[in-house]
Amino acid sequence: MTRQPLLADRGFYLGPVFRRAADRHGAVFVTLDRPLDVNPSLGVDLSYRVLADVVEELSGRLWEAGVRPSEQVAIHKTDNVDIMLLTCAVSRIGAVPALLSPGLSGPVAAQLLERLRRPWLITDRAKLEGPLKGVAGLVRHTLSVDDAPGAIPLEKFAGAEAPAPVRLHPREPSLITHSSGTTGVPKLAVHCPNTMWNRLVPQQAMGWPTRGETAALHMSFVHSRFYHLLGVLLHFGSPLVLITDPDPASVGPLLKRHRPGIVETHPNTFVLWEELADAPGAPLSRVRAYGSTFDAIHPRTVRRLLAASNRRTPWLIQLYGQSETGPVAFQWFTRRSAGRADGRRVGIGIPGFTRVRVTDPDGRPAEPGTPGRIEARTRGRILTYLGAREQYERQLDGEWWQMGDMGYRSRLGTLHLIDREIDRIDAVHSNLEVEDTLMSRLEELREVVIVPGADREPVPVVCVRDDKPLDPERWRKATADLPAMAEPRQWRFEELPMTATWKVKRVEITRMLAEGART
Known part of the structure; x- marks a missing residue:
């Protein structure tokens, strides 16, 4: 009688996902809105099979560069789909991808790299000449998807044979992501296959x-x-x-x-x-x-x-x-x-x-x-x-x-x-509920965020579509039966501090208001 594996033995592994999908479903299409930085010649009309090949080819390059199982590999580059492919390639050889948002500021990215204890780093020219300038001492080696100065180009290892996939134990660390950072420096979250x-x-x-x-x-x-x-x-x-x-x-x-x-x-x-x-x-x-x-x-x-x-x-x-x-x-x-x-x-x-x-x-x-x-x-x-x-x-x-x-x-x-x-603001039962109400009553709003002011009073920060001026009369009618609030502060949507998933950083807005960054 064959013993059925326990739930603790099960694991989700990123390395083989595209190859398994290609073997099961064939050349299903995958469309991008911009070419891959790791292989722009492929264009934007790809398939499961093409991406499976890219993952395996990248894993061969990383192995040839010296990356080995259980080593941490930070991926911090300009936003594009190849972040996903690099993640799968790192996972395929049993290393641990640590994914850092392209939107992180230089000081925050440096703090997270320091926590990772000298990881490998995969990045690009834009990051190395910008926010990552001066972080070389925090990483083991720097690999680049382009010709960034001071980094080893991944292209150098093109054509390297892809090794056999490495499968980590289901309870070993296999992926590191970070929290949203809405209240400060993000925390590094350690995931495992199980x-x-x-x-x-x-x-x-x-x-x-x-x-x-x-x-x-x-x-x-x-x-x-x-x-x-x-x-x-x-x-x-x-x-x-x-x-x-x-x-x-x-x-x-x-x-x-x-x-x-x-x-x-x-x-x-x-x-x-x-x-x-x-x-x-x-x-x-x-x-x-x-x-x-x-x-x-x-x-x-x-x-x-x-x-x-x-x-x-x-x-x-x-x-x-x-x-x-x-x-x-x-x-x-x-x-x-x-x-x-x-x-x-x-x-x-x-x-x-x-x-x-x-x-x-x-x-x-x-x-x-x-x-x-x-x-x-x-x-x-x-x-x-x-x-x-x-x-x-x-x-x-x-x-x-x-x-x-x-x-x-x-x-x-x-x-x-x-x-x-x-x-939480004592004068308001739920900031989120009031925000929902205002969004429903004022269709011109792109966003509204209620944050505590200097004296913990509710301060609405509003963004209007196409940056048109907020109509004060419509605002007055929409808020007539809501908790008393300070006069609205109108910002452009692009001015709102946000996370990689477009969560508004409310604590940061409160700080900006306190410092008089906006009037």
Whole structure:
């Protein structure tokens, strides 16, 4: 009798994902919006097989350069799809990719490289001559995808034979990503194949109804969520449209040409793409499923996106979680439910994989409807924070992970999000709820963020589409029945400090207001 492997023996490995998909599904197309930096001659119309070949060829170059199993390899380069391919190539030879956002400032990137204990570094000229200038002493060797001075070009090892794939133990570190950094320097989150597998399986179940549909993705290539979604889509053989530039002027024609059935991006990008709902050629008309994660999405945006589809029953699935846990709760929206959607309702735990609870100040489960601290229990939790084990331990209560959010559960067990703990303002029940209300009442808003002012008063920072002046009379009417707030501060959307996944850094806005950076 053959013993069935335990769940602890299972693992999700990034190295072989494209080859397995190519062997299973053949030459399924993959379209890019810009050529790969590691091989621009390939153009933008590729396939599973082509990308599988690129991953294996890159793994041969890295092995020839001297990279070996379990060594850390930081990837910090200009944003492009080859971040994903380099990640898979590093993983294929058993090394540990450490993914650093292209948007990190030089000092922050240097701090994270220092925590990594002299890793290999894969980068490019733009980074080495800009934010990474002077970090050579923090890394073992620097490899470049181009002709960056002071780095070893990967091209030097072109043609090297790809070694056999290396499979790490399921509980060994296999991927390092970083937290959003909304409240300071990001933390380095250490993943292993087993915890990644425990995130992948429920997401595969959610992806079953849309198996094989063309998927258009604009997501951070340094976030673990991207790789789990990639694993789901490759498993089902979905054609891919991978987008690096979210500008609707370029995205619209691309979506019109490919008519995706699946679209996933960050919530703030979906707000930007609201204008695609009635764009020429109806680029969203064939969408069956939208995916939103990283942050709660505004109900106005959900309604517009679903209305843009001509499919009989389109839906949007919202995943609530964080880098440290993966998704811990989910919520579905249809056209019918979106009409009465509560943007603060983030759903229920994932049966068999996650549990969610709300606790009072003494750590006891809170009564239904009573606000408290949100905690999650999941088999997908990271192993640790690299270089910050004590900080990791402080967020644990036994097996329960403190999410850093305030919320409450309904009598039926549905989780409702109120605010991040650090963003709470006594005069406002929920900043996020007020923001949803304003976004629904003022269609011209691109974003609104409520942050505490110098005296902890609520200060709304607003961004208007096309940078038009905010109409003070419309604002007055829209806020008449809301908690008292300071006069709105109008900023350009590009001025908002953001993370790689377009999360607004509220603490940073508060600091900027305090320093008088904006008036």
